[in-house]
Amino acid sequence: MSTTSRPSESASANSTPADSQDRLVTWALALAQLVSWGSVYYSFSLLVVPMEQTMGWSRTATNAALSVGLLVSGFAAYPIGRWIDHGLGRRVMAVGSIITSAMLLLWADAQSLTVLFVVWVGLGISMAATFYDPVFAVVTHRYPGSFRTKITLITLVAGFASTVFIPLTQLLVGSVGWRTSLIVLAAFNLAICLPIHVVAIRSSRSDVGSRPNSDDVRLANDAATRRALRTPTFWALAVCFTAYYATFAALTFHLVPLMVERGVSNAVLVTTMALIGPAQVAARAVWFTFGRTVHVSTVGIIVVTLFPLSAIVLISAGHSAGLLWLFALCYGAANGLMTILRGTIVQDLMWTEGYGAVSGMLSFPSNIAKGIAPIAAANIWSLTHGYVAVEWTVFLVSILSAIAFFVAVRVSRHSMRVASHRPKSSNDVQRP
Numbered sequence: 234m235s236t237t238s239r240p241s242e243s244a245s246a247n248s249t250p251a252d253s254q255d256r257l258v259t260w261a262l263a264l265a266q267l268v269s270w271g272s273v274y275y276s277f278s279l280l281v282v283p284m285e286q287t288m289g290w291s292r293t294a295t296n297a298a299l300s301v302g303l304l305v306s307g308f309a310a311y312p313i314g315r316w317i318d319h320g321l322g323r324r325v326m327a328v329g330s331i332i333t334s335a336m337l338l339l340w341a342d343a344q345s346l347t348v349l350f351v352v353w354v355g356l357g358i359s360m361a362a363t364f365y366d367p368v369f370a371v372v373t374h375r376y377p378g379s380f381r382t383k384i385t386l387i388t389l390v391a392g393f394a395s396t397v398f399i400p401l402t403q404l405l406v407g408s409v410g411w412r413t414s415l416i417v418l419a420a421f422n423l424a425i426c427l428p429i430h431v432v433a434i435r436s437s438r439s440d441v442g443s444r445p446n447s448d449d450v451r452l453a454n455d456a457a458t459r460r461a462l463r464t465p466t467f468w469a470l471a472v473c474f475t476a477y478y479a480t481f482a483a484l485t486f487h488l489v490p491l492m493v494e495r496g497v498s499n500a501v502l503v504t505t506m507a508l509i510g511p512a513q514v515a516a517r518a519v520w521f522t523f524g525r526t527v528h529v530s531t532v533g534i535i536v537v538t539l540f541p542l543s544a545i546v547l548i549s550a551g552h553s554a555g556l557l558w559l560f561a562l563c564y565g566a567a568n569g570l571m572t573i574l575r576g577t578i579v580q581d582l583m584w585t586e587g588y589g590a591v592s593g594m595l596s597f598p599s600n601i602a603k604g605i606a607p608i609a610a611a612n613i614w615s616l617t618h619g620y621v622a623v624e625w626t627v628f629l630v631s632i633l634s635a636i637a638f639f640v641a642v643r644v645s646r647h648s649m650r651v652a653s654h655r656p657k658s659s660n661d662v663q664r665p
Contacts, residue, residue, distance in 0.1 A: 255376065258433045259383045262368055263390035265330075265429040269363045270391055271398025272418040273333060273356055279402045283411040294346055298353040300604040305357025306364075307600025313361050314370055314593025315458070322371040322589075326430040329362025330422050337419035341412045363426065365391075366596050369576040370589035371434055381529070384576040385521045392514040392569060457587030461594065466582050466648065469641035471595055474575060476634035477540065479602035479609075480627045481568060484547075486607040491620040492557070501554045505561045512565025513572075520573055529581045530642045533574050537635035539567040544628040548621075582645040 281295050316325050336355035343349050361367070368387060373380045405414035461467040492502045520532065543563035550556035579591055610623050617623075 255379075255383075259372070259386055260390070261429045261433045262372070263387040265326075265363075265426045265433075266365070266368060266387055266391035267394045267397065268421050268425045269330070269333065271394035271401075272337070272421050273360060274364075275395045275398045276402045276414075276418060279399065279406060280411050280414065283406055287411070288343075290346055290349070295349065296607070298346070298349045300608065301350055302353035302357035302360065303600050303604035305354050306361045307597045307604070309358050309361035310366060310596035310600065311590060311593035313367060314589035314591070314596075317367055317370040317374070317589035318587055322367065322374070323430065323434040325362050326367055326371070326434060327427060329359045329367070330426040330430055332356075332359040333363060333426070334419040334422040337415045337422070341415035341419070361593075361596075363430075365572065365576060366592050367589070370592055373580060373588045375435065380580065381577050382521070382525065385517065385524060385573050388569075388572045388576070389514065389517040389521050392510070392517055392572075395510050396514075455587065457584060458590040458594070461583065461587070461591045464583065464648075465644045466641050467591070467595075469637045469644060470578065470582070471598055473537065473634050473637035473641060474595055475598040475602045476630050476637065477537070477571060478599040479606040480540065480544070480631045480634070481571075482603040482606040483610040483623065483627055484564070487610050487614070487620070487623060491623070494620055495552060497552055497557065501552075501557060504554070505557045508558055508561035509565035509568075512562045513569030516566035516569035517573060520570060524573075529574065529577050530645075532570060533578055533638055533642070536567055536570045536574050537631075537638040539563055539570075541628055541631040541635060543567060544624065544631055548624045548628065578641075582641055 277299060281292075284290070285292065285295060313325055316322075332355055336352045336359060339348065339355070340352040343352065365388070369380075369384055372383050372387070376383055402414060402418070405417055409417070489502065489506065492505065497505075524532065540563075543560050546556055546560040546563060550560055575595075579588060579595070583591070610626075613623050613626060614620055
Protein backbone atom coordinates (compact mmCIF):
# COMPACT_ATOMS: atom_id res chain seq x y z
CA MET A 234 0.00 0.00 0.00
CA SER A 235 1.30 3.42 -0.83
CA THR A 236 2.08 5.53 2.18
CA THR A 237 -0.43 8.29 2.81
CA SER A 238 1.17 11.69 2.65
CA ARG A 239 1.10 13.57 5.91
CA PRO A 240 2.18 17.13 5.21
CA SER A 241 0.68 18.62 8.35
CA GLU A 242 2.37 16.05 10.54
CA SER A 243 5.85 16.62 9.18
CA ALA A 244 6.68 19.29 11.64
CA SER A 245 7.09 22.67 10.18
CA ALA A 246 9.95 24.75 11.42
CA ASN A 247 7.80 27.76 12.23
CA SER A 248 5.18 27.57 14.95
CA THR A 249 2.18 29.88 14.55
CA PRO A 250 -0.37 31.04 17.13
CA ALA A 251 -2.84 28.66 15.46
CA ASP A 252 -0.43 25.76 16.05
CA SER A 253 -0.15 26.67 19.72
CA GLN A 254 -3.93 26.86 20.02
CA ASP A 255 -4.29 23.46 18.34
CA ARG A 256 -1.80 21.94 20.78
CA LEU A 257 -3.69 23.47 23.71
CA VAL A 258 -6.98 22.07 22.39
CA THR A 259 -5.44 18.61 22.01
CA TRP A 260 -4.04 18.63 25.56
CA ALA A 261 -7.39 19.85 26.92
CA LEU A 262 -9.30 17.07 25.13
CA ALA A 263 -6.72 14.57 26.43
CA LEU A 264 -7.33 15.78 30.00
CA ALA A 265 -11.09 15.42 29.51
CA GLN A 266 -10.59 11.85 28.32
CA LEU A 267 -8.49 11.06 31.39
CA VAL A 268 -11.24 12.34 33.69
CA SER A 269 -14.08 10.71 31.72
CA TRP A 270 -12.45 7.26 31.70
CA GLY A 271 -11.17 7.53 35.25
CA SER A 272 -14.41 8.70 36.85
CA VAL A 273 -16.69 6.14 35.15
CA TYR A 274 -14.86 3.10 33.78
CA TYR A 275 -12.04 2.64 36.28
CA SER A 276 -13.99 3.70 39.35
CA PHE A 277 -16.58 0.93 39.01
CA SER A 278 -14.45 -1.91 40.39
CA LEU A 279 -13.56 0.17 43.46
CA LEU A 280 -17.10 1.33 44.16
CA VAL A 281 -18.90 -1.97 43.58
CA VAL A 282 -17.66 -3.84 46.67
CA PRO A 283 -18.54 -1.19 49.31
CA MET A 284 -21.83 -0.60 47.47
CA GLU A 285 -22.68 -4.31 47.62
CA GLN A 286 -21.77 -4.43 51.30
CA THR A 287 -24.03 -1.45 52.05
CA MET A 288 -26.98 -2.43 49.89
CA GLY A 289 -26.75 -6.24 50.01
CA TRP A 290 -26.77 -6.54 46.21
CA SER A 291 -25.18 -9.54 44.49
CA ARG A 292 -22.03 -9.35 42.37
CA THR A 293 -23.99 -10.82 39.46
CA ALA A 294 -26.61 -8.05 39.63
CA THR A 295 -24.13 -5.17 39.86
CA ASN A 296 -22.02 -6.52 36.99
CA ALA A 297 -25.17 -7.06 34.95
CA ALA A 298 -25.82 -3.32 35.28
CA LEU A 299 -22.32 -2.65 33.94
CA SER A 300 -22.94 -5.03 31.02
CA VAL A 301 -26.20 -3.24 30.21
CA GLY A 302 -24.25 0.04 30.12
CA LEU A 303 -21.72 -1.39 27.67
CA LEU A 304 -24.50 -2.73 25.43
CA VAL A 305 -26.31 0.62 25.45
CA SER A 306 -23.02 2.30 24.58
CA GLY A 307 -22.74 0.03 21.54
CA PHE A 308 -26.25 0.86 20.34
CA ALA A 309 -25.70 4.60 20.86
CA ALA A 310 -22.34 4.74 19.04
CA TYR A 311 -23.73 4.95 15.50
CA PRO A 312 -26.27 7.79 15.93
CA ILE A 313 -23.77 9.74 18.03
CA GLY A 314 -21.14 9.28 15.32
CA ARG A 315 -23.57 10.62 12.71
CA TRP A 316 -24.33 13.69 14.82
CA ILE A 317 -20.61 14.41 15.08
CA ASP A 318 -20.23 13.99 11.30
CA HIS A 319 -22.95 16.62 10.92
CA GLY A 320 -21.03 19.17 12.99
CA LEU A 321 -22.57 18.54 16.41
CA GLY A 322 -19.45 17.34 18.20
CA ARG A 323 -19.47 20.17 20.72
CA ARG A 324 -23.08 19.57 21.70
CA VAL A 325 -22.70 15.79 21.81
CA MET A 326 -19.66 15.77 24.08
CA ALA A 327 -20.88 18.61 26.32
CA VAL A 328 -24.26 16.93 26.82
CA GLY A 329 -22.42 13.64 27.40
CA SER A 330 -20.49 15.22 30.28
CA ILE A 331 -23.73 16.56 31.77
CA ILE A 332 -25.36 13.11 31.54
CA THR A 333 -22.28 11.53 33.17
CA SER A 334 -22.50 13.93 36.10
CA ALA A 335 -26.26 13.46 36.46
CA MET A 336 -25.96 9.66 36.44
CA LEU A 337 -23.13 9.65 38.98
CA LEU A 338 -25.25 11.86 41.27
CA LEU A 339 -28.22 9.54 40.79
CA TRP A 340 -25.97 6.56 41.57
CA ALA A 341 -24.84 8.29 44.78
CA ASP A 342 -28.48 8.34 45.93
CA ALA A 343 -29.42 4.87 44.63
CA GLN A 344 -31.58 2.81 46.98
CA SER A 345 -32.59 0.00 44.61
CA LEU A 346 -31.17 -2.15 41.84
CA THR A 347 -33.65 -0.60 39.42
CA VAL A 348 -32.02 2.79 39.93
CA LEU A 349 -28.57 1.24 39.41
CA PHE A 350 -29.69 -0.18 36.05
CA VAL A 351 -31.15 3.21 35.06
CA VAL A 352 -27.84 4.80 36.02
CA TRP A 353 -25.88 2.45 33.76
CA VAL A 354 -28.27 2.94 30.86
CA GLY A 355 -27.53 6.66 31.18
CA LEU A 356 -23.81 6.05 31.59
CA GLY A 357 -23.88 3.84 28.50
CA ILE A 358 -25.17 6.80 26.50
CA SER A 359 -22.65 9.18 28.08
CA MET A 360 -19.75 6.78 27.43
CA ALA A 361 -20.71 6.66 23.75
CA ALA A 362 -20.74 10.48 23.76
CA THR A 363 -17.54 11.18 25.72
CA PHE A 364 -15.07 8.30 25.39
CA TYR A 365 -12.53 7.66 22.61
CA ASP A 366 -14.78 7.22 19.56
CA PRO A 367 -16.45 10.66 19.69
CA VAL A 368 -13.23 12.55 20.43
CA PHE A 369 -11.47 10.63 17.63
CA ALA A 370 -14.24 11.70 15.25
CA VAL A 371 -14.06 15.34 16.40
CA VAL A 372 -10.26 15.40 15.97
CA THR A 373 -10.39 13.63 12.59
CA HIS A 374 -12.86 16.16 11.21
CA ARG A 375 -11.12 19.20 12.67
CA TYR A 376 -7.53 18.19 11.85
CA PRO A 377 -7.67 16.03 8.69
CA GLY A 378 -3.91 16.38 8.13
CA SER A 379 -2.67 15.79 11.66
CA PHE A 380 -5.30 13.64 13.40
CA ARG A 381 -2.88 10.71 13.82
CA THR A 382 -0.45 12.60 16.05
CA LYS A 383 -3.28 14.22 18.02
CA ILE A 384 -5.13 10.94 18.58
CA THR A 385 -1.89 9.33 19.75
CA LEU A 386 -1.28 12.16 22.23
CA ILE A 387 -4.85 11.96 23.54
CA THR A 388 -4.60 8.22 24.16
CA LEU A 389 -1.15 8.67 25.72
CA VAL A 390 -2.51 11.10 28.33
CA ALA A 391 -5.76 9.17 28.84
CA GLY A 392 -3.67 6.04 29.45
CA PHE A 393 -2.93 7.46 32.90
CA ALA A 394 -6.64 7.38 33.84
CA SER A 395 -6.26 4.19 35.87
CA THR A 396 -2.97 5.41 37.40
CA VAL A 397 -4.66 8.61 38.61
CA PHE A 398 -8.21 7.55 39.41
CA ILE A 399 -7.76 4.10 40.98
CA PRO A 400 -5.75 5.43 43.96
CA LEU A 401 -7.84 8.62 44.02
CA THR A 402 -11.12 6.69 44.14
CA GLN A 403 -9.68 4.32 46.75
CA LEU A 404 -8.72 7.32 48.88
CA LEU A 405 -12.17 8.87 48.49
CA VAL A 406 -14.03 5.65 49.31
CA GLY A 407 -11.87 5.08 52.36
CA SER A 408 -12.27 8.62 53.67
CA VAL A 409 -15.79 9.75 52.72
CA GLY A 410 -17.59 6.58 51.59
CA TRP A 411 -18.80 5.42 48.19
CA ARG A 412 -21.81 7.74 47.95
CA THR A 413 -19.83 10.93 48.55
CA SER A 414 -17.08 9.62 46.28
CA LEU A 415 -19.61 9.49 43.43
CA ILE A 416 -20.60 13.10 44.14
CA VAL A 417 -16.93 14.13 43.90
CA LEU A 418 -16.52 12.21 40.62
CA ALA A 419 -19.62 13.93 39.25
CA ALA A 420 -18.12 17.29 40.21
CA PHE A 421 -14.92 16.44 38.29
CA ASN A 422 -16.98 15.94 35.12
CA LEU A 423 -18.85 19.21 35.58
CA ALA A 424 -15.77 21.22 36.53
CA ILE A 425 -13.27 19.75 34.03
CA CYS A 426 -14.88 17.82 31.16
CA LEU A 427 -17.89 20.04 30.50
CA PRO A 428 -15.94 23.34 30.16
CA ILE A 429 -13.31 21.64 27.97
CA HIS A 430 -15.93 20.19 25.63
CA VAL A 431 -17.72 23.54 25.40
CA VAL A 432 -14.60 25.66 24.84
CA ALA A 433 -12.17 23.36 23.01
CA ILE A 434 -14.55 21.91 20.41
CA ARG A 435 -15.83 24.15 17.66
CA SER A 436 -19.52 24.91 17.83
CA SER A 437 -21.75 23.45 15.14
CA ARG A 438 -22.43 26.96 13.92
CA SER A 439 -18.76 27.73 13.30
CA ASP A 440 -18.29 24.28 11.76
CA VAL A 441 -21.10 24.88 9.28
CA GLY A 442 -19.88 28.37 8.52
CA SER A 443 -16.40 27.08 7.70
CA ARG A 444 -17.68 24.55 5.18
CA PRO A 445 -18.43 25.38 1.55
CA ASN A 446 -21.83 23.68 1.69
CA SER A 447 -23.01 21.86 4.81
CA ASP A 448 -25.70 19.96 2.87
CA ASP A 449 -23.07 18.61 0.49
CA VAL A 450 -20.95 17.52 3.45
CA ARG A 451 -23.92 15.77 5.02
CA LEU A 452 -24.70 13.94 1.77
CA ALA A 453 -21.04 12.95 1.35
CA ASN A 454 -20.90 11.62 4.92
CA ASP A 455 -24.12 9.64 4.46
CA ALA A 456 -22.84 8.22 1.17
CA ALA A 457 -19.57 7.24 2.86
CA THR A 458 -21.36 5.29 5.60
CA ARG A 459 -23.54 3.46 3.07
CA ARG A 460 -20.47 2.65 1.03
CA ALA A 461 -18.73 1.27 4.12
CA LEU A 462 -21.40 -1.43 4.45
CA ARG A 463 -20.57 -2.56 0.91
CA THR A 464 -16.81 -2.57 1.52
CA PRO A 465 -15.04 -5.83 2.49
CA THR A 466 -12.41 -3.81 4.38
CA PHE A 467 -15.09 -2.50 6.74
CA TRP A 468 -16.38 -5.99 7.53
CA ALA A 469 -12.86 -7.36 8.03
CA LEU A 470 -12.12 -4.54 10.48
CA ALA A 471 -15.44 -5.19 12.23
CA VAL A 472 -14.48 -8.85 12.77
CA CYS A 473 -10.97 -7.84 13.87
CA PHE A 474 -12.11 -5.31 16.49
CA THR A 475 -15.03 -7.39 17.73
CA ALA A 476 -12.84 -10.47 18.23
CA TYR A 477 -10.09 -8.40 19.82
CA TYR A 478 -12.29 -6.59 22.34
CA ALA A 479 -14.11 -9.81 23.22
CA THR A 480 -10.82 -11.46 24.18
CA PHE A 481 -9.53 -8.37 25.94
CA ALA A 482 -12.71 -7.96 28.01
CA ALA A 483 -12.72 -11.65 28.92
CA LEU A 484 -9.15 -11.49 30.19
CA THR A 485 -9.58 -8.11 31.90
CA PHE A 486 -12.37 -9.38 34.16
CA HIS A 487 -10.98 -12.90 34.69
CA LEU A 488 -7.21 -12.44 34.93
CA VAL A 489 -7.13 -12.12 38.73
CA PRO A 490 -9.31 -15.19 39.44
CA LEU A 491 -7.34 -17.09 36.77
CA MET A 492 -4.07 -16.46 38.62
CA VAL A 493 -5.70 -17.21 41.97
CA GLU A 494 -6.87 -20.56 40.59
CA ARG A 495 -3.27 -21.34 39.57
CA GLY A 496 -2.05 -20.57 43.07
CA VAL A 497 0.07 -17.60 41.98
CA SER A 498 1.44 -15.74 45.00
CA ASN A 499 -0.21 -12.46 45.91
CA ALA A 500 3.00 -10.50 45.32
CA VAL A 501 3.40 -11.87 41.79
CA LEU A 502 -0.31 -11.37 41.08
CA VAL A 503 -0.25 -7.72 42.17
CA THR A 504 2.97 -7.02 40.25
CA THR A 505 1.54 -8.64 37.11
CA MET A 506 -1.57 -6.48 37.27
CA ALA A 507 0.47 -3.37 38.04
CA LEU A 508 2.63 -3.83 34.91
CA ILE A 509 -0.28 -3.71 32.47
CA GLY A 510 -1.02 0.02 32.79
CA PRO A 511 2.59 1.22 32.38
CA ALA A 512 3.01 -1.15 29.41
CA GLN A 513 0.01 0.50 27.72
CA VAL A 514 1.39 3.99 28.27
CA ALA A 515 4.94 3.01 27.24
CA ALA A 516 3.70 1.48 23.97
CA ARG A 517 1.69 4.62 23.20
CA ALA A 518 4.72 6.79 23.99
CA VAL A 519 6.80 4.79 21.53
CA TRP A 520 4.13 5.23 18.85
CA PHE A 521 3.91 8.97 19.63
CA THR A 522 7.68 9.25 19.21
CA PHE A 523 8.24 7.06 16.16
CA GLY A 524 4.79 6.43 14.70
CA ARG A 525 5.03 9.07 12.01
CA THR A 526 7.80 7.12 10.28
CA VAL A 527 5.86 3.82 10.16
CA HIS A 528 2.63 3.20 8.27
CA VAL A 529 -0.29 2.50 10.59
CA SER A 530 -1.07 -0.85 8.94
CA THR A 531 2.45 -2.05 9.78
CA VAL A 532 1.92 -1.14 13.42
CA GLY A 533 -1.47 -2.87 13.23
CA ILE A 534 0.18 -6.11 12.14
CA ILE A 535 2.46 -5.88 15.19
CA VAL A 536 -0.54 -5.27 17.48
CA VAL A 537 -2.70 -8.15 16.27
CA THR A 538 0.30 -10.49 16.44
CA LEU A 539 1.28 -9.34 19.93
CA PHE A 540 -2.05 -10.22 21.54
CA PRO A 541 -2.15 -13.95 20.61
CA LEU A 542 1.53 -14.08 21.55
CA SER A 543 0.61 -12.76 25.01
CA ALA A 544 -2.12 -15.42 25.28
CA ILE A 545 0.40 -18.19 24.51
CA VAL A 546 2.77 -16.77 27.13
CA LEU A 547 -0.07 -16.77 29.68
CA ILE A 548 -1.01 -20.37 28.85
CA SER A 549 2.63 -21.44 29.28
CA ALA A 550 3.43 -19.30 32.31
CA GLY A 551 2.14 -21.49 35.13
CA HIS A 552 3.52 -19.99 38.39
CA SER A 553 6.54 -18.36 36.71
CA ALA A 554 6.79 -14.73 37.77
CA GLY A 555 9.01 -13.90 34.80
CA LEU A 556 6.59 -15.30 32.22
CA LEU A 557 3.57 -13.71 33.90
CA TRP A 558 5.33 -10.35 33.84
CA LEU A 559 6.25 -10.88 30.18
CA PHE A 560 2.59 -11.63 29.51
CA ALA A 561 1.55 -8.40 31.29
CA LEU A 562 3.99 -6.34 29.21
CA CYS A 563 2.83 -7.88 25.89
CA TYR A 564 -0.84 -7.73 26.87
CA GLY A 565 -0.64 -4.11 28.05
CA ALA A 566 1.38 -3.00 25.04
CA ALA A 567 -1.08 -4.65 22.64
CA ASN A 568 -4.04 -2.90 24.24
CA GLY A 569 -2.23 0.43 24.38
CA LEU A 570 -1.44 0.28 20.68
CA MET A 571 -4.85 -1.11 19.73
CA THR A 572 -6.55 2.01 21.09
CA ILE A 573 -4.55 4.20 18.71
CA LEU A 574 -4.94 1.71 15.86
CA ARG A 575 -8.72 1.76 16.38
CA GLY A 576 -8.69 5.55 16.07
CA THR A 577 -6.53 5.78 12.94
CA ILE A 578 -6.78 2.65 10.81
CA VAL A 579 -10.22 3.42 9.35
CA GLN A 580 -8.93 6.66 7.85
CA ASP A 581 -5.89 4.91 6.38
CA LEU A 582 -7.55 1.82 4.95
CA MET A 583 -10.84 3.48 3.98
CA TRP A 584 -11.60 7.24 4.10
CA THR A 585 -12.29 10.15 6.47
CA GLU A 586 -15.76 11.18 5.27
CA GLY A 587 -18.47 9.93 7.58
CA TYR A 588 -15.79 8.77 10.01
CA GLY A 589 -17.97 9.31 13.08
CA ALA A 590 -20.77 7.10 11.79
CA VAL A 591 -18.41 4.48 10.34
CA SER A 592 -16.53 4.34 13.63
CA GLY A 593 -19.84 4.06 15.46
CA MET A 594 -20.86 1.11 13.29
CA LEU A 595 -17.55 -0.58 14.11
CA SER A 596 -18.07 0.11 17.83
CA PHE A 597 -21.51 -1.46 17.90
CA PRO A 598 -20.45 -5.15 17.71
CA SER A 599 -17.26 -4.43 19.68
CA ASN A 600 -19.17 -2.97 22.62
CA ILE A 601 -21.66 -5.82 22.56
CA ALA A 602 -18.70 -8.22 22.66
CA LYS A 603 -17.27 -6.33 25.64
CA GLY A 604 -20.55 -6.78 27.49
CA ILE A 605 -21.02 -10.46 26.65
CA ALA A 606 -17.43 -11.77 26.78
CA PRO A 607 -16.93 -11.72 30.58
CA ILE A 608 -20.20 -13.63 31.09
CA ALA A 609 -19.31 -16.08 28.29
CA ALA A 610 -15.89 -16.68 29.85
CA ALA A 611 -17.55 -17.33 33.22
CA ASN A 612 -19.85 -19.89 31.58
CA ILE A 613 -16.91 -21.67 29.91
CA TRP A 614 -15.13 -21.75 33.28
CA SER A 615 -18.24 -23.16 34.94
CA LEU A 616 -18.73 -25.87 32.31
CA THR A 617 -15.08 -26.99 32.27
CA HIS A 618 -14.33 -26.36 35.96
CA GLY A 619 -11.20 -24.37 35.18
CA TYR A 620 -9.62 -21.55 33.17
CA VAL A 621 -7.63 -23.69 30.72
CA ALA A 622 -10.50 -23.76 28.21
CA VAL A 623 -11.02 -20.01 28.67
CA GLU A 624 -7.33 -19.33 27.90
CA TRP A 625 -7.37 -21.42 24.73
CA THR A 626 -10.63 -19.80 23.62
CA VAL A 627 -9.04 -16.38 24.08
CA PHE A 628 -6.04 -17.51 22.01
CA LEU A 629 -8.17 -18.88 19.15
CA VAL A 630 -10.40 -15.80 19.00
CA SER A 631 -7.32 -13.55 19.03
CA ILE A 632 -5.99 -15.51 16.04
CA LEU A 633 -9.30 -14.77 14.28
CA SER A 634 -8.77 -11.07 15.04
CA ALA A 635 -5.29 -11.18 13.50
CA ILE A 636 -6.49 -12.99 10.36
CA ALA A 637 -9.28 -10.45 9.89
CA PHE A 638 -6.81 -7.57 10.14
CA PHE A 639 -4.50 -9.14 7.54
CA VAL A 640 -7.54 -9.53 5.26
CA ALA A 641 -8.52 -5.87 5.78
CA VAL A 642 -5.03 -4.66 4.85
CA ARG A 643 -4.82 -6.94 1.81
CA VAL A 644 -8.27 -5.99 0.50
CA SER A 645 -7.55 -2.29 1.05
CA ARG A 646 -4.28 -2.52 -0.87
CA HIS A 647 -6.04 -4.29 -3.73
CA SER A 648 -8.78 -1.63 -3.78
CA MET A 649 -6.18 1.15 -3.88
CA ARG A 650 -4.39 -0.50 -6.82
CA VAL A 651 -7.67 -0.85 -8.71
CA ALA A 652 -8.66 2.76 -7.92
CA SER A 653 -5.29 4.06 -9.12
CA HIS A 654 -5.87 2.50 -12.57
CA ARG A 655 -9.35 3.88 -13.21
CA PRO A 656 -10.51 7.42 -13.90
CA LYS A 657 -11.54 9.33 -10.80
CA SER A 658 -15.24 9.99 -10.35
CA SER A 659 -16.62 13.06 -8.61
CA ASN A 660 -18.54 10.70 -6.36
CA ASP A 661 -15.46 8.89 -5.12
CA VAL A 662 -14.83 9.11 -1.41
CA GLN A 663 -11.34 10.50 -0.99
CA ARG A 664 -8.78 9.07 1.34
CA PRO A 665 -7.04 11.40 3.77
